[in-house]
Amino acid sequence: MLWAYAFAAPGFVLFALVILYPVARAFQISLYNWSIVPGSASTWLGLHNYGRALHDPIFWRSLVNTGFYMAVTTPAQIVLGLGAAVLLDARIPARGLFRALFYLPVVTSWVVVSLLFRYLFMTDGGLVNWLTGQHVDWLGGRWTALATISILGVWKGIGWSMVIFLAALQGVPVELKEAAIVDGAGPWARFRAVSLPAIRPVVAFVTIMLVIGGFNVFTSVFLITGGGPLDETQVLLTYMYRQAFTFLDFGYGASLSFILTLIVFVLSLAQLRLFRRPGEGTA
């Protein structure tokens, strides 16, 4: 039995120190006007930082922007990822190569692809404007910039949902599909009636992960627009980062990230309920 603790202890102590302790501290810090200067006292504010967020127009704008990003990228990644998975779920040449190419953006760092998209979407000399024959100032306005960032998110994420959907589709029993063919069902009817219900739990998992990921968007916004012009494209985490590490207002920054965590938590619970099969009970 001592062995059991000896095996768990080194890892768990580190985990407790750098994850669990900060989890507990995150809420505490958000209740203070936190002072980072040694010797000067932090003042207790109670829930003031949360009230401040509710009256902060930039907080609301970042919430809307974050919601926009989530609402655009989640369905797009599900539909396109599932589409790619269905296309690959067959005997076709170069299947492994296609899978690898779709997955390439997933393994590339956010920093590199963010700078790359910034370059692709430049107004003068950018590849996108040249290919489409337009002269759009993509990063100069709120919605075009958010569109650029969302396109990047979808492009980078399709491979991830595709790989997971593909694994799930390959787990659908062949007998079920064959039975549907015998019944005279066409490809679309087979997909709707057999494959889709069979992979429902995986669709739920992917949706929940994408919603969480969407709300956590940071690096792409940080590097493509920096929240600008004039805070027009701030998302929750870039605004949090700015408050905490540019203005050194750690208390307000901590409360913003705590609000984000609450939203993500509530949305995840709501989705778990939503995806539960009818008749599976409510407990």
Add this chain to the structure above:
Amino acid sequence: MTAIVLPRAQRVVALRLVLLLAGAAVMVLPFAWMLATSFKPDSLVLQVPPQLIPHHPTVANYTGAWSSNDFGRYFLNSVIVALGTTVAAVLLSAMMAYSFARFVYPGRTLLFGLLLVGLMVPTMMLLVPQFLLAKQLLLLNSLWGLVVFYTGGNLALNTFLLRNFFVDIPRELEEAMVVDGAGPWKRFWRLILPLSRPALATVAIFTFLGSWDEFVWALTIINDPSKRTLPIAIALFQGQHATSWGLVFAASVIAVVPVIAVFAIFQRQFVSGLATGALKG
């Protein structure tokens, strides 16, 4: 002339291929463009019409990035941090996973439950308290600060995945070793770890790539230019030299090549790791 009419099955395959090719082109084009730009002199990076294959390719951006802009050092920093994190995180999480998979003891469920909390909390939420903690521990501005926090951040998921794998290893194998007088450490080291190579490879790859690419934490705690890792070095470099896209992308290619190599070599572990994580979870 007779029109070639493909049988229905072949037409379906052809349609699939056309759609997949179009998709693959969209995925690859930005990378091709990045590669092309990294071989262009600065005067041509914004040229219209753009050249997908540079007429006058140059490797000046690569030599410039590697030597005069210190990317050699940043590369080394990234290697140290990513390898250190991978070794520490895989070893510690394998030990924890073994404890959870094979022993029954008071507090086990509680510890495992707390570990799951770590899986659910968004890392960015912890940025402020972790920064203050690193400051107290004198880990700001040091590669140790990166290794310690990256390792801690990888433990929950790795332990979770490895525990699932260890549970499926037949107990009889271990019991045979017990009969031969082998203690727990020996059984862990000689039996469990060798039998778990595929699972260990999966968590090692994810840990390595995660720490290789990590940006926010490094940006937050590293100020000293000589301690930069590749992601922050590239981002800061672009911030300072807004128009030197050739250099930026040469540095990016240098950062991306190891990732693609790891991915190409271990593609199978990658895909199976993702799939088991998702399907079991």
